[in-house]
Every structure is written in C-alpha cells, then in structure tokens.
Amino acid sequence: MNCLEAQSKIMAFIENKLPDDELREFIKHVRSCKNCYEELDIYYTLIVGMKQLDESDNISTDFKNALDRHLDEEMNRLTTVKRIANSTIMVVIVLVVSGLIWLYSGVLDKVYNYEQTSKLSEQSEYYYQDFFGSRLLNDEEYDVSDIDKYYIEINTTQDETTDFMKRVHKYNLSHKGMNSL
Ligand SMILES: [Zn+2]
Numbered sequence: 488m489n490c491l492e493a494q495s496k497i498m499a500f501i502e503n504k505l506p507d508d509e510l511r512e513f514i515k516h517v518r519s520c521k522n523c524y525e526e527l528d529i530y531y532t533l534i535v536g537m538k539q540l541d542e543s544d545n546i547s548t549d550f551k552n553a554l555d556r557h558l559d560e561e562m563n564r565l566t567t568v569k570r571i572a573n574s575t576i577m578v579v580i581v582l583v584v585s586g587l588i589w590l591y592s593g594v595l596d597k598v599y600n601y602e603q604t605s606k607l608s609e610q611s612e613y614y615y616q617d618f619f620g621s622r623l624l625n626d627e628e629y630d631v632s633d634i635d636k637y638y639i640e641i642n643t644t645q646d647e648t649t650d651f652m653k654r655v656h657k658y659n660l661s662h663k664g665m666n667s668l
Pocket of ligand 1: 489490491493516522523524
C-alpha cells in the first residue's frame with residue numbers, strides 16, 4: 488500500500504469500514520510511514536474529538552494514545568483471526584492427510600492380499616489345499632488314496648440335481664410298484 492492509497496483509507500479506518508485485508512495493509516503502512524501516521528493522527532483527533540463532543544462524553548485529552556491503542560487492538564484482532572484461520576486450515580490439512588493415509592493403507596492391504604491370492608492361485612496346491620492341506624507339502628502324511636477321497640468329496644457335496652436324482656432313484660427303488668408307471 489502506498490501513501491496515496493493509505494491516506495484515501497483514513498476515513499474508512501476511523502469509521503471501522505475497512506475490510507480485514509485492507510485494514511492489515513493500512514495498519515502496516517501507517518506504522519511504518521511517519522507522514523501517513525501524522526495525517527491519520529490529525530483526522531483521528533478531529534473526528535473522534537467531534538464525536539465525543541457530540542455525545543458529550545468526557546473528552547479524552549490523549550488522542551494519540553487512543554489512536555495507538557486502536558491500531559494495536561485492530562492488529563491483534565487481525566492476528567487472532569489469521570491464527571484461527573491458520574489453525575482451521577491446519578486441522579483440515581491434518582484430517583485430509585490422515586484420511587489419505589488411511590485410504591492408501593487400505594489400498595495397500597487390498598493390493599497385498601490380491602498379490603498373495605494371485606501368487607497362491609498360480610500354484611496348483613492352491614486348488615486342492617482345502618482338502619489336502621499340509622499333506623500336499625509333506626510326503627509322510629500323503630496317501631495315494633487321498634486322491635480318490637478328494638474326488639468323492641468333490642462329487643458328493645455340491646451338485647443339487649444329482650442329489651435330487653439320487654433321491655428319486657432311491658424312492659423308486661423303495662416303491663417298486665412305481666417303476667412300471
Ligand atoms: Zn505513507
């Protein structure tokens with residue numbers, strides 16, 4: 488903010504009409520620019536003094552002190568607002584990052600499981616492990632007759648139609664008379 492801009496905002500400052508971002512720049516400028524500070528001091532004394540006359544308050548004699556306090560208070564308020572905004576942003580960032588980490592680790596788990604499963608399924612043991620289990624890898628537990636048991640088990644468990652046909656067959660056998668129909 489240059490001097491021209493700062494001086495054009497003096498009235499707005501005194502009437503508390505500056506938006507926060509302009510207010511911050513304004514205070515920074517008048518704090519570092521002697522000319523603008525003096526200009527502000529004159530207006531401030533005039534306007535606040537007249538206002539106090541108007542409201543027949545006790546007229547404060549130390550306007551400069553009042554102006555400094557006003558400037559400090561506003562700057563503190565701005566800093567607090569900024570700090571709150573920053574910490575809100577930090578909280579949001581932390582939440583987003585931890586959410587991403589959580590998602591990412593979930594994805595990693597999935598990828599890992601998928602890799603493991605696909606690695607296993609490339610090995611023929613995978614298909615038979617439910618039945619054979621450790622016998623596949625251990626010669627001493629392995630028994631050739633296991634293969635027969637395996638096929639019997641496979642064929643007896645799942646097929647509903649076979650079961651149904653078997654029951655019909657059984658029924659027919661126990662009711663011999665029905666065979667002729
Ligand atoms: Zn200036």
